[in-house]
Amino acid sequence: xxxxxxxxxxxxxxxxxxxxxxxxxxxxxxxxxxxxxxxxxxxxxxxxxxxxxxxxxxxxxxxxxxxxxxxxxxxxxxxxxxxxxxxxxxxxxxxxxxxxxxxxxxxxxxxxxxxxxxxxxxxxxxxxxxxxxxxxxxxxxxxxxxxxxxxxxxxxxxxxxxxxxxxxxxxxxxxxxxxxxxxxxxxxxxxxxxxxxxxxxxxxxxxxxxxxxxxxxxxxxxxxxxxxxxxxxxxxxxxxxxxxxxxxxxxxxxxxxxxxxxxxxxxxxxxxxxxxxxxxxxxxxxxxxxxxxxxxxxxxxxxxxxxxxxxxxxxxxxxxxxxxxxxxxxxxxxxxxxxxxxxxxxxxxxxxxxxxxxxxxxxxxxxxxxxxxxxxxxxxxxxxxxxxxxxxxxxxxxxxxxxxxxxxxxxxxxxxxxxxxxxxxxxxxxxxxxxxxxxxxxxxxxxxxxxxxxxxxxxxxxxxxxxxxxxxxxxxxxxxxxxxxxxxxxxxxxxxxxxxxxxxxxxxxxxxxxxxxxxxxxxxxxxxxxxxxxxxxxxxxxxxxxxxxxxxxxxxxxxxxxxxxxxxxxxxxxxxxxxxxxxxxxxxxxxxxxxxxxxxxxxxxx
Amino acid sequence: xxxxxxxxxxxxxxxxxxxxxxxxxxxxxxxxxxxxxxxxxxxxxxxxxxxxxxxxxxxxxxxxxxxxxxxxxxxxxxxxxxxxxxxxxxxxxxxxxxxxxxxxxxxxxxxxxxxxxxxxxxxxxxxxxxxxxxxxxxxxxxxxxxxxxxxxxxxxxxxxxxxxxxxxxxxxxxxxxxxxxxxxxxxxxxxxxxxxxxxxxxxxxxxxxxxxxxxxxxxxxxxxxxxxxxxxxxxxxxxxxxx
Numbered sequence: 001x002x003x004x005x006x007x008x009x010x011x012x013x014x015x016x017x018x019x020x021x022x023x024x025x026x027x028x029x030x031x032x033x034x035x036x037x038x039x040x041x042x043x044x045x046x047x048x049x050x051x052x053x054x055x056x057x058x059x060x061x062x063x064x065x066x067x068x069x070x071x072x073x074x075x076x077x078x079x080x081x082x083x084x085x086x087x088x089x090x091x092x093x094x095x096x097x098x099x100x101x102x103x104x105x106x107x108x109x110x111x112x113x114x115x116x117x118x119x120x121x122x123x124x125x126x127x128x129x130x131x132x133x134x135x136x137x138x139x140x141x142x143x144x145x146x147x148x149x150x151x152x153x154x155x156x157x158x159x160x161x162x163x164x165x166x167x168x169x170x171x172x173x174x175x176x177x178x179x180x181x182x183x184x185x186x187x188x189x190x191x192x193x194x195x196x197x198x199x200x201x202x203x204x205x206x207x208x209x210x211x212x213x214x215x216x217x218x219x220x221x222x223x224x225x226x227x228x229x230x231x232x233x234x235x236x237x238x239x240x241x242x243x244x245x246x247x248x249x250x251x252x253x254x255x256x257x258x259x260x261x262x263x264x265x266x267x268x269x270x271x272x273x274x275x276x277x278x279x280x281x282x283x284x285x286x287x288x289x290x291x292x293x294x295x296x297x298x299x300x301x302x303x304x305x306x307x308x309x310x311x312x313x314x315x316x317x318x319x320x321x322x323x324x325x326x327x328x329x330x331x332x333x334x335x336x337x338x339x340x341x342x343x344x345x346x347x348x349x350x351x352x353x354x355x356x357x358x359x360x361x362x363x364x365x366x367x368x369x370x371x372x373x374x375x376x377x378x379x380x381x382x383x384x385x386x387x388x389x390x391x392x393x394x395x396x397x398x399x400x401x402x403x404x405x406x407x408x409x410x411x412x413x414x415x416x417x418x419x420x421x422x423x424x425x426x427x428x429x430x431x432x433x434x435x436x437x438x439x440x441x442x443x444x445x446x447x448x449x450x451x452x453x454x455x456x457x458x459x460x461x462x463x464x465x466x467x468x469x470x471x472x473x474x475x476x477x478x479x480x481x482x483x484x485x486x487x488x489x490x491x492x493x494x495x496x497x498x499x500x501x502x503x504x505x506x507x508x509x510x511x512x513x514x515x516x517x518x519x520x521x522x523x524x525x526x527x528x529x530x531x532x533x534x535x536x537x538x539x540x541x542x543x544x545x546x547x548x549x550x551x552x553x554x555x556x557x558x559x560x561x562x563x564x565x566x567x568x569x570x571x572x573x574x575x576x577x578x579x580x581x582x583x584x585x586x587x588x589x590x591x592x593x594x595x596x597x598x599x600x601x602x603x604x605x606x
Numbered sequence: 607x608x609x610x611x612x613x614x615x616x617x618x619x620x621x622x623x624x625x626x627x628x629x630x631x632x633x634x635x636x637x638x639x640x641x642x643x644x645x646x647x648x649x650x651x652x653x654x655x656x657x658x659x660x661x662x663x664x665x666x667x668x669x670x671x672x673x674x675x676x677x678x679x680x681x682x683x684x685x686x687x688x689x690x691x692x693x694x695x696x697x698x699x700x701x702x703x704x705x706x707x708x709x710x711x712x713x714x715x716x717x718x719x720x721x722x723x724x725x726x727x728x729x730x731x732x733x734x735x736x737x738x739x740x741x742x743x744x745x746x747x748x749x750x751x752x753x754x755x756x757x758x759x760x761x762x763x764x765x766x767x768x769x770x771x772x773x774x775x776x777x778x779x780x781x782x783x784x785x786x787x788x789x790x791x792x793x794x795x796x797x798x799x800x801x802x803x804x805x806x807x808x809x810x811x812x813x814x815x816x817x818x819x820x821x822x823x824x825x826x827x828x829x830x831x832x833x834x835x836x837x838x839x840x841x842x843x844x845x846x847x848x849x
């Protein structure tokens with residue numbers, strides 16, 4: 001049987017996982033890193049993805065795309081008030097955002113597809129087999145358009161997407177696999193760009209979602225922005241420099257803010273250093289955890305209302321929750337843990353890595369679909385009510401939020417005018433009364449035979465499948481004939497457009513692969529040369545002169561290979577250098593360990 | 607603008623008892639289907655018939671007091687039978703059937719799980735018509751509701767923080783508690799009728815007094831259910847206004 005992989009396509013980082021002997025594992029790269037930054041950069045040598053692309057954020061900000069997940073299934077008007085934060089250019093065609101990269105424009109699914117392809121390649125290299133089928137995770141609160149866009153991204157990347165699964169429920173599968181978990185659990189999933197809360201009942205291998213809620217536009221990104229605004233304001237005040245006019249510096253500030261935020265989960269204070277433009281020196285300040293927390297408080301508070309709503313919809317109170325599980329990098333913040341603990345009245349647990357648990361769960365779901373795991377079953381819900389427009393601009397609900405999927409509803413349509421040949425149907429998603437307050441999903445025209453008013457009887461079936469994606473079919477009740485429906489998505493790519501993007505992605509694939517291999521090899525070589533140089537400076541005196549000479553020799557060999565155009569030669573020279581410097585690294589580690597222990601009493605050490 | 611009339615979703619018309627998952631022929635091997643959900647001969651999953659009511663679908667008799675634990679256990683068991691996750695490696699035809707069956711199963715469970723929805727469904731099934739949607743207050747509440755509308759009107763046009771606004775809010779809050787209690791009384795009364803209905807069904811008499819009793823119970827439940835829906839919507843309006 002062909003292998004199905006599980007993919008966590010995240011706002012900031014993405015991961016790919018598979019099942020090995022009944023346990024899910026995340027695929028690492030050759031440096032042991034499991035996360036691929038969801039960043040795509042256009043360089044002179046072509047498109048690159050991941051760690052190497054992340055380095056272009058400050059070097060080449062206009063041509064480096066990050067946080068593309070925020071644009072999936074969206075129109076330009078949806079993101080108007082945050083455009084200023086993104087250094088790359090966004091436009092809109094046919095209700096879909098397009099991202100300008102050099103000469104070409106790409107839809108968010110195309111950019112996501114590049115990240116998916118990178119993950120696919122990584123898994124193929126690691127497993128030594130080709131990968132064509134995947135389960136991809138999305139935030140539970142993603143609407144139909146956002147789910148469809150994710151599915152399109154998979155198709156463009158050459159993957160058959162067998163299932164779109166919700167991130168918090170994926171996490172619950174990973175936890176559930178550990179056996180003992182039974183009872184009612186709350187999964188609090190606070191990631192880079194999205195927030196979800198899901199309440200589940202676990203019983204005899206059935207994972208029944210009782211309610212879900214969230215905010216698809218709330219995450220760690222928002223905290224970084226608050227910090228960026230704070231620093232920029234201070235720099236303006238102190239130096240009179242408006243840093244927001246320098247997009248390369250802005251990216252450096254954003255990365256520095258993110259680093260400080262992450263550090264403050266472990267430490268009580270962090271130092272921020274930002275290089276100023278035009279050789280004006282550096283801006284330096286200290287940030288305490290307390291300061292970060294008072295800034296972050298309003299953002300964290302915004303996650304609590306959805307939690308209360310989900311509890312209410314599940315017909316439960318916080319006392320009924322047996323366990324709280326934390327998912328997503330942002331839950332590493334002590335403030336988040338305190339607030340979650342206060343809300344549910346019990347300490348949350350997170351013994352699985354919150355960065356990896358979603359990908360692990362996706363691999364479990366993949367195993368269920370391939371028939372490997374048969375004792376577990378996930379019964380998920382649709383996060384938003386689905387309805388159609390009726391007279392007076394009011395939405396008539398057909399499938400309520402938190403209905404277990406697959407879910408279907410049937411409506412009978414007829415005509416008001418003699419000889420009328422069509423009925424226009426507008427499908428929406430949301431909880432509000434008026435259609436203008438809800439999300440338009442799609443429109444279609446129902447074909448009706450020309451008959452006296454009220455005689456035609458067309459039954460339309462709205463079916464939300466196990467992916468949470470809507471399918472519409474219609475049957476003429478008089479003739480029993482079904483008719484095909486051409487649904488026009490309000491914020492999505494047409495089938496023809498996706499088709500063309502798949503073709504394009506194959507056409508350019510070969511060029512891309514070669515360019516990427518060379519670029520990555522060069523970048524890795526550069527990094528290795530730099531660290532080796534630093535090690536020699538710091539610890540060169542601790543090794544024999546001959547050994548140091550050998551390392552220098554291997555370094556210069558690599559440096560000349562790096563200027564060539566053969567990635568394989570570069571890799572070979574890198575391996576030689578790594579071998580030569582092996583002992584140096586060991587010696588250095590011992591030395592730094594020794595230094596860190598000096599001046600401490602024995603009791604502090606043990 | 608949507609130019610169409612939408613009929614209330616109608617439960618399937620009543621059918622003779624004991625017609626379990628009525629199907630004559632397997633869609634795949636064309637042999638007579640004797641198994642419950644699968645063809646005995648070719649082991650292909652069979653579509654749940656369109657005429658199958660939710661009680662039959664979940665394998666329960668038409669009773670109004672059902673054990674929620676048993677209902678859940680049956681729902682889980684059938685989910686394991688029908689869920690699309692377990693049909694990923696099967697033919698497209700079987701995948702379509704699994705998807706349709708799972709959707710019907712989910713609707714059936716959602717309807718029967720809630721005692722009120724279950725009763726509304728059963729009444730519709732037994733009387734062959736959709737539930738009444740009440741647009742005017744039930745007689746015994748008429749005056750109270752009229753008065754409440756006036757208070758609501760006054761509250762809406764008053765300053766929330768003024769003396770008058772605060773007083774009106776207190777009146778409305780008392781009113782809300784009163785109506786909520788009324789709803790609870792209706793529900794308690796309904797539950798007594800549910801027991802009566804089940805006892806009548808269990809006796810299984812085909813006499814004319816039994817038939818009269820059946821019709822009386824159905825009518826009484828129907829009235830109470832629509833009154834309860836009316837009161838619930840008033841309470842929700844009230845809660846939204848003073849929130």
